[in-house]
Amino acid sequence: MKLKLITAVTAAMMVAAPAMAELTFSALSYRTGPYAANGIPFADGYQDYFTLMNERDGGIGGERINLVECETAYNTEKGVECYEATKGQGVLVYQPLSTGITYQLIPKATADNIPMHTMGYGRTSAKNGNTFSHIFNYPANYWDGASIAIKHILDVNNGDISGKKIALVYHNSAYGKEPIRTLEELAKKHGYELTLLAVDHPGQEQKSQWLQIRRERPDYVLMWGWGVMNSVAIQEAVNIRYPMENFIGIWWSGSENDVLPAGEGANGYKALTFHNLGSDYPLYADLQQYVKDAGKAAGAGDQMGTVLYNRGLYAAMLAVEAAKTAQEIHGTAQITPAMMRDGMEALEITEEKMAAIGLPNFGPTFSVSCENHGGDGFGAVKQWDAAAGEWSLITDFFQSDQDVLNPLIAEDSAAYAAENNIAARCE
Amino acid sequence: MFYREAGDFKTSYVDDNQTFPIKFDRYRYYVVLFIAFAIIPFLLNDYWVNAVFMPFLIYAIAAIGLNILVGYCGQVSLGTGGFMAVGAYSCYKFMTGVDIWWGGELLFRLPEFNIFFSVLMGGVMTALVGLLFGLPSLRIKGFYLAVATLAAQFFLVWLFNRVSWFYNYSASGQISAPERTLLGVAISGPSAPAWAMYLFCLVFLAVSAIIARNLTRGSFGRKWMAIRDMDIAAEIIGVDPLRAKLSAFGVSSFFVGISGALFFAVYLGAVEVGEVFGIQKSFLVLFMVIIGGLGSIFGSFAGAAFLVLLPVFLKNFLVGGLGWPTDLAAHLEFMIVGALIIIFLIAEPHGLAQLWRVTKEKLRLWPFPH
Numbered sequence: 001m002k003l004k005l006i007t008a009v010t011a012a013m014m015v016a017a018p019a020m021a022e023l024t025f026s027a028l029s030y031r032t033g034p035y036a037a038n039g040i041p042f043a044d045g046y047q048d049y050f051t052l053m054n055e056r057d058g059g060i061g062g063e064r065i066n067l068v069e070c071e072t073a074y075n076t077e078k079g080v081e082c083y084e085a086t087k088g089q090g091v092l093v094y095q096p097l098s099t100g101i102t103y104q105l106i107p108k109a110t111a112d113n114i115p116m117h118t119m120g121y122g123r124t125s126a127k128n129g130n131t132f133s134h135i136f137n138y139p140a141n142y143w144d145g146a147s148i149a150i151k152h153i154l155d156v157n158n159g160d161i162s163g164k165k166i167a168l169v170y171h172n173s174a175y176g177k178e179p180i181r182t183l184e185e186l187a188k189k190h191g192y193e194l195t196l197l198a199v200d201h202p203g204q205e206q207k208s209q210w211l212q213i214r215r216e217r218p219d220y221v222l223m224w225g226w227g228v229m230n231s232v233a234i235q236e237a238v239n240i241r242y243p244m245e246n247f248i249g250i251w252w253s254g255s256e257n258d259v260l261p262a263g264e265g266a267n268g269y270k271a272l273t274f275h276n277l278g279s280d281y282p283l284y285a286d287l288q289q290y291v292k293d294a295g296k297a298a299g300a301g302d303q304m305g306t307v308l309y310n311r312g313l314y315a316a317m318l319a320v321e322a323a324k325t326a327q328e329i330h331g332t333a334q335i336t337p338a339m340m341r342d343g344m345e346a347l348e349i350t351e352e353k354m355a356a357i358g359l360p361n362f363g364p365t366f367s368v369s370c371e372n373h374g375g376d377g378f379g380a381v382k383q384w385d386a387a388a389g390e391w392s393l394i395t396d397f398f399q400s401d402q403d404v405l406n407p408l409i410a411e412d413s414a415a416y417a418a419e420n421n422i423a424a425r426c427e
Numbered sequence: 428m429f430y431r432e433a434g435d436f437k438t439s440y441v442d443d444n445q446t447f448p449i450k451f452d453r454y455r456y457y458v459v460l461f462i463a464f465a466i467i468p469f470l471l472n473d474y475w476v477n478a479v480f481m482p483f484l485i486y487a488i489a490a491i492g493l494n495i496l497v498g499y500c501g502q503v504s505l506g507t508g509g510f511m512a513v514g515a516y517s518c519y520k521f522m523t524g525v526d527i528w529w530g531g532e533l534l535f536r537l538p539e540f541n542i543f544f545s546v547l548m549g550g551v552m553t554a555l556v557g558l559l560f561g562l563p564s565l566r567i568k569g570f571y572l573a574v575a576t577l578a579a580q581f582f583l584v585w586l587f588n589r590v591s592w593f594y595n596y597s598a599s600g601q602i603s604a605p606e607r608t609l610l611g612v613a614i615s616g617p618s619a620p621a622w623a624m625y626l627f628c629l630v631f632l633a634v635s636a637i638i639a640r641n642l643t644r645g646s647f648g649r650k651w652m653a654i655r656d657m658d659i660a661a662e663i664i665g666v667d668p669l670r671a672k673l674s675a676f677g678v679s680s681f682f683v684g685i686s687g688a689l690f691f692a693v694y695l696g697a698v699e700v701g702e703v704f705g706i707q708k709s710f711l712v713l714f715m716v717i718i719g720g721l722g723s724i725f726g727s728f729a730g731a732a733f734l735v736l737l738p739v740f741l742k743n744f745l746v747g748g749l750g751w752p753t754d755l756a757a758h759l760e761f762m763i764v765g766a767l768i769i770i771f772l773i774a775e776p777h778g779l780a781q782l783w784r785v786t787k788e789k790l791r792l793w794p795f796p797h
Binding site for chain 1: 695702742
């Protein structure tokens with residue numbers, strides 16, 4: 001035991017030795033466990049973008065990027081361990097890709113003065129930068145997602161959904177419970193009936209939930225799922241012959257890996273997205289040249305162009321742009337996590353910027369401010385075409401119902417501020 | 428040579444009955460306590476506390492608790508995760524002020540407890556719940572009891588997910604520990620210093636271990652062991668199975684509850700019951716007890732250390748030391764830990780504690796075995 005302890009000490013020392021001459025980013029990824037099917041493409045995209053920056057541009061502003069990967073298996077305990085293990089190395093920003101881990105890290109990262117970007121997940125009220133100084137969730141959050149889904153249903157029904165039944169199938173965790181409050185609020189406004197169906201981790205057991213759906217026949221089913229839960233739910237929906245075009249998933253329930261197992265039956269399944277699809281972008285030529293052909297692709301290198309790979313790229317792109325902004329603000333290439341936070345708060349994504357990067361029209365344009373850490377909440381609906389084996393956008397990008405969401409965000413962040421004695425930060 | 432009874436004269440029964448009758452053991456115990464309390468706190472950083480020491484200390488308390496039930500009293504339990512959840516949620520309610528509602532109106536609200544007493548109350552509430560779920564043990568045994576405790580596990584997790592009173596009606600269904608101080612030092616919350624969290628858990632562990640050790644050496648422990656070895660025989664010689672079994676459930680749950688409270692309030696800070704206190708936690712603690720050694724307090728420590736340190740060590744060694752991909756390392760970790768558990772149980776079915784016992788026997792004769 002003692003020998004083991006000593007070896008552990010030395011091993012940990014080796015890990016903890018900081019390499020300060022670079023810009024360090026972390027990838028809290030999960031390539032194992034029941035959520036790996038979704039974790040792998042995101043992690044690959046995230047890493048490949050940083051590899052591209054290193055190989056093509058020599059890093060950011062002349063500073064090479066050091067990407068530290070840590071396996072969390074979507075488990076909060078491991079996520080906290082990863083955070084503690086890597087924060088000493090000067091990691092500029094954390095993107096845990098897990099709402100559970102996000103909740104753990106919000107107070108810790110704020111106390112350690114390290115920013116965290118939870119793109120399209122995490123605590124929705126972190127949009128209020130007045131209360132959450134170090135947490136960013138641009139360009140969209142769960143409540144935007146809930147509102148966009150309802151807006152889409154409104155559009156399909158010519159603006160009247162009173163009396164309709166809508167069921168929410170959700171992962172029984174902080175993640176899945178996030179949209180409930182918004183959906184209840186929207187139910188009051190639009191007069192639909194909301195049924196809540198919780199699915200426990202990891203989500204392979206959904207027979208009873210879908211039996212209930214078969215019995216009650218809700219007009220629409222929304223899903224907040226992740227990992228193996230997604231493909232199981234879609235398969236179950238196919239099994240009970242639920243009309244797929246009335247089944248709408250959040251952006252985390254809309255990847256190729258989720259629909260492919262259900263084969264032809266999944267045709268017509270809808271999901272939301274806050275960024276564009278496919279690989280038809282100039283950036284992909286560079287990725288092919290500098291990353292894939294150079295043999296430096298992360299993982300198996302077979303995920304390029306998939307939905308979640310694109311999302312990983314997008315997350316990394318926003319991090320790199322924020323780092324560039326921080327370098328400009330502070331006039332130094334060697335930025336610290338605190339400077340990175342300033343960069344994220346001053347981040348501005350414009351059409352020209354995205355075109356220059358090689359991702360024209362890839363995501364919404366937005367600018368972050370002290371009060372608004374969450375962007376403007378634009379999203380679109382996409383649909384799965386099983387024959388062609390690809391997703392396609394069926395709507396334009398449109399904004400969520402800010403009139404409903406803003407008071408909710410103000411209320412929730414005020415509760416958090418009161419609980420933790422946080423004073424409003426912005427003037 | 429050093430490790431022997433010879434020359435260590437005892438002149439009173441108290442001396443003769445002490446926990447460590449051999450002088451060397453006694454000094455080793457004091458040295459370990461000294462290092463743990465007076466040296467390690469100065470050497471700690473966040474990573475060491477969060478990745479190594481806190482899980483070890485907290486799991487050791489849980490393992491001691493479960494060992495009393497499984498190892499000493501012979502009642503198999505798979506409800507440890509659920510009982511830890513009871514500890515965590517009671518601690519949360521007491522540290523934020525228990526509110527009692529009746530007919531939609533707030534009847535009264537208890538004042539917020541100090542973190543120390545919140546953790547203790549976590550233990551007390553869990554002991555009560557443990558007593559309740561221990562009742563079936565009077566009628567059923569072995570696998571059947573294991574299934575009954577399994578029911579407790581699932582019921583408790585469901586309860587804490589379902590009834591929003593337990594998580595103070597928060598939207599996410601999570602409980603998160605607000606900052607609480609003890610003697611002016613933050614113990615919970617993000618700005619709690621590493622040494623304070625470590626010492627707080629260490630005090631609970633040390634006191635739990637001393638209480639457990641002395642309970643198991645006294646009449647309670649003897650009754651438990653009599654029940655474990657043969658309950659009918661125990662009943663004939665005058666052991667009341669009702670009291671013995673229920674006291675084992677109560678005491679065991681008390682420690683498990685304390686560990687759950689510490690796990691939530693000090694270690695994680697925010698908890699989602701299904702993920703943190705699920706069935707896999709019950710198995711993890713049971714593995715600790717089995718690998719460490721059933722019916723041994725030292726075994727609880729050894730088992731907790733083995734299952735907490737080994738994965739961390741492997742991860743650091745494979746990813747940090749050898750630079751392997753994280754997914755490969757994670758899969759290898761499962762295989763190595765699993766293989767080691769099997770090898771251990773084949774080579775030494777009585778666990779790490781038995782290895783320690785054998786070592787001590789050899790040490791007594793060293794360097795002149797006959």
